[in-house]
Amino acid sequence: MNAPPSKVRLGQLNTPLQPLDRLSEYFGGPRIWIKRDDMTGCATSGNKVRKLEYLFADALAQGCDTIITSGGIQSNHCRATAVLGAQLGVHVHLLLRADEAPQSVGNLFISQLVGAKKSHYSPSEFKYLRQHIDHWMAHYREQNRAPYCIPVGGSNGLGLWGYIDAVSELAADFARLGMQPDAIVHATGSGGTQAGLILGCQIHEVLVPVVGFAVCDDANYFTTKILSDITDWKRQGGHHLTVRPEDIMTIDSYKGPSYGRCDPEVFELIRWLAHLEGIILDPVYTGKAFYGMLKEIQGGQFRDTANIVFIHTGGLFGLFAQQDRLEDAAEIYTKTHKNEVDLSWKI
Numbered sequence: 584m585n586a587p588p589s590k591v592r593l594g595q596l597n598t599p600l601q602p603l604d605r606l607s608e609y610f611g612g613p614r615i616w617i618k619r620d621d622m623t624g625c626a627t628s629g630n631k632v633r634k635l636e637y638l639f640a641d642a643l644a645q646g647c648d649t650i651i652t653s654g655g656i657q658s659n660h661c662r663a664t665a666v667l668g669a670q671l672g673v674h675v676h677l678l679l680r681a682d683e684a685p686q687s688v689g690n691l692f693i694s695q696l697v698g699a700k701k702s703h704y705s706p707s708e709f710k711y712l713r714q715h716i717d718h719w720m721a722h723y724r725e726q727n728r729a730p731y732c733i734p735v736g737g738s739n740g741l742g743l744w745g746y747i748d749a750v751s752e753l754a755a756d757f758a759r760l761g762m763q764p765d766a767i768v769h770a771t772g773s774g775g776t777q778a779g780l781i782l783g784c785q786i787h788e789v790l791v792p793v794v795g796f797a798v799c800d801d802a803n804y805f806t807t808k809i810l811s812d813i814t815d816w817k818r819q820g821g822h823h824l825t826v827r828p829e830d831i832m833t834i835d836s837y838k839g840p841s842y843g844r845c846d847p848e849v850f851e852l853i854r855w856l857a858h859l860e861g862i863i864l865d866p867v868y869t870g871k872a873f874y875g876m877l878k879e880i881q882g883g884q885f886r887d888t889a890n891i892v893f894i895h896t897g898g899l900f901g902l903f904a905q906q907d908r909l910e911d912a913a914e915i916y917t918k919t920h921k922n923e924v925d926l927s928w929k930i
Contacts, residue, residue: 589637589644590636590744591640593627593635593636593639593667593670594623594627594636596633596748599619599622600617600618600619600753600756600760601616601619602615602616603860606856606859609859612880612888613765613889613891614889615890615891616890616892616893617893618753618895619895620896620897621869621895626693627663627667628663628899629896629898630659630897631659631660631663631737632667632745633746634737634738634742634744634745634775635667635742635745637744637745638737641741643673645729645731646729647731648674648729649728649731650668650673650730650733651675651719651730651732651733652676652677652678652732652737654677654679654735655679656679656680656685656690657689657867657900658677659690659867659868659898661690661694661699662690664677664737665694665697665698669697674700675699675700676723677694677701678715678719679703679704680703680704680705680706680709681703682705682706688904689901690901690904692900702715712735736774736775737775738775738776738778739775739815740812740813740818741819742779742812743775743816744816745775745776745779746776747787749894750779750780750789751787753892754787763890764890764891764892765791765885765890765891766885766888766891767780767784767789767792767793767794767892767894768794768795768796768892768893769794769872769896770798770872771795772798772799776894777795777805777809777831778812778813781813781826782816782826785826795832795834795872796838796875796876797834797837797838798839798868798871798872799841805833806831806833809826810826813826834875836875837875837878838871843867845866845867847911848874849866849870852874852877853902853909856873864902865897865899866909867898867901873893
């Protein structure tokens with residue numbers, strides 16, 4: 584395999600791998616570990632910075648001075664891109680999908696704070712995202728600027744290298760701990776993290792299944808998207824690894840009402856796990872995936888496993904944008920469990 588492309592160091596890496604022993608004891612199943620990619624930075628917290636190390640390096644190498652990227656109004660990717668752009672002195676323009684006039688909270692507040700330009704599009708307008716990107720690329724070229732487009736979630740062939748790197752870290756952790764996990768679990772939304780983990784496990788000989796819990800779309804969508812991104816990755820580097828559709832494991836039963844929205848049980852889990860382990864999940868990505876993982880453990884999906892690694896991909900700022908729904912869940916929890924904050928929560 585060829586050497587990885589150049590990257591610019593932007594994340595606080597390596598991130599820790601920690602056991603959640605109180606949680607594991609409560610469920611009486613496999614030992615659950617958590618890869619703390621919520622600790623990749625402060626304002627840049629989360630999984631996106633790993634991909635952006637490669638994507639910003641490519642943009643800078645091409646002499647680009649403006650980044651155009653897109654996502655939901657509370658996009659972790661857009662917030663991380665905006666912050667890193669400010670750190671590197673690169674203008675960032677965000678194309679954001681918004682159902683209504685957005686409030687300046689959570690990820691959007693941080694993006695505005697660091698000076699990113701933003702354009703809002705309704706869901707029907709956002710369907711024509713490619714046209715909007717082309718418009719703004721042309722706009723900046725007319726201003727004698729050099730724009731560079733980063734796809735939603737930073738998920739393309741170049742961005743996959745971020746989670747190939749993450750598996751290298753995990754392989755070193757597993758060797759140090761004398762532990763081989765039986766599964767690596769994570770939330771999947773744009774497919775890039777999942778594709779990178781799958782490739783990384785092949786490259787670094789971590790021969791365990793990667794299980795993505797969808798936060799939107801269905802399993803067939805992720806199979807198609809991941810194979811497309813891997814094809815792009817191969818095209819760029821001339822690599823010859825084989826990833827088959829059956830190698831892509833996506834569970835789409837816990838994505839909730841829609842992207843960015845989750846069921847009350849997920850909010851209850853977020854509150855309970857924060858009390859139990861001091862781990863903060865979010866309602867868009869990690870909360871759904873963690874809830875799904877625990878339900879699958881209860882249902883016997885991981886019956887013969889000893890160790891599961893959950894990739895914590897961040898999302899803290901998005902939690903602030905749904906604080907009212909979290910408080911509603913806390914009120915329900917208090918009434919149901921008589922103000923007991925202990926192990927009485929059930930999924």
